[in-house]
Amino acid sequence: MINHNLAEIKTYLAENNISAYRLITNTQTFLPVTVDIYQDNAVIHVFEQIEPAIIAELEQGLKTILQVNAFFYKNRSKDTLNIPESPAKNIIQEEYGNNFIINLSDYLDTGLFLDHRETRKWIADQSQNKTILNTFAYSGSFTVFAAKAGALKTFSVDISKVYCEWIKENLALNNLPLENNWVYKMDSLEFFQYAKRKKLIFDIIIIDPPTFSKNKGKSFSIQKDHPRLINGALEVLSPSGFILFSSNYRDFRMADKDLLPCLVTERYNTVPPDFEGTQPHRCFIINKP
Numbered sequence: 001m002i003n004h005n006l007a008e009i010k011t012y013l014a015e016n017n018i019s020a021y022r023l024i025t026n027t028q029t030f031l032p033v034t035v036d037i038y039q040d041n042a043v044i045h046v047f048e049q050i051e052p053a054i055i056a057e058l059e060q061g062l063k064t065i066l067q068v069n070a071f072f073y074k075n076r077s078k079d080t081l082n083i084p085e086s087p088a089k090n091i092i093q094e095e096y097g098n099n100f101i102i103n104l105s106d107y108l109d110t111g112l113f114l115d116h117r118e119t120r121k122w123i124a125d126q127s128q129n130k131t132i133l134n135t136f137a138y139s140g141s142f143t144v145f146a147a148k149a150g151a152l153k154t155f156s157v158d159i160s161k162v163y164c165e166w167i168k169e170n171l172a173l174n175n176l177p178l179e180n181n182w183v184y185k186m187d188s189l190e191f192f193q194y195a196k197r198k199k200l201i202f203d204i205i206i207i208d209p210p211t212f213s214k215n216k217g218k219s220f221s222i223q224k225d226h227p228r229l230i231n232g233a234l235e236v237l238s239p240s241g242f243i244l245f246s247s248n249y250r251d252f253r254m255a256d257k258d259l260l261p262c263l264v265t266e267r268y269n270t271v272p273p274d275f276e277g278t279q280p281h282r283c284f285i286i287n288k289p
């Protein structure tokens, strides 16, 4: 399977100098794992208990074919699984000329959502001399792409102190000064109100939220709350600007009738070849009429 999957994406990886990619997606019932490669490291998400012999065979294949020398296991099941211990490790990962701190060991996610690689590149292509707002910014990967591509100013918003620090570290790693790349530890919905009061206007607003989240007892759900988010963003969007809205919620339905006047277009070419056929996310571009 490793050789087969690699053959499908080899040219894409080589032509774009990509060293962080998805190799195996959990679609095979006999191998309930997803494998992401970060240089010579493999992050293995395990969805059900698998035989130690199968894990050993998978590791051996990754070592031989891809020279992987460190393995990081993530339990994606609700049950306790018997999976190997993972060592603590951070690395620097390059993607299209941008650098990111990747935490391979501590969380389920590493700091870079690989399925949005081409979306980040596309945002970079639109960002020169633009003012960018990145909400639900996580480790700030969209922000770094935009800022390195010549954005005038960037604003990154995340509710988590830990992730706000991660954004700052990624900005510093890419020699991007905090003077024109602001980081706000704030609820994204509240930030839209703040921006409106401060008369801030953005050319590009990125909204890529989780499906659900909880903050101070208030719960957020993308299906229920996306009209509030999009309407909040429309109020601080420049007349010629656009919102990139993305969701990985499989049953997501855009509630067009609850939106302020705008034009919504689904963008279909953001899924990279290593995620083909898996529908990892959906992207929408939203403009003012």
Ligand SMILES: C[S@@+](CC[C@H](N)C(=O)[O-])C[C@H]1O[C@@H](n2cnc3c(N)ncnc32)[C@H](O)[C@@H]1O
Pocket: 111, 112, 113, 116, 135, 136, 137, 138, 139, 140, 141, 142, 157, 158, 159, 160, 163, 186, 187, 188, 189, 207, 208, 209, 210, 213, 214, 215, 220
């Ligand atoms: C799915 S990740 C977002 C991925 C990110 N857009 C990217 O491409 O890397 C979820 C992030 O949303 C943040 N978050 C959750 N609820 C939030 C809220 N109400 N306001 C701001 N950030 C929030 C979390 O702290 C986390 O960093």
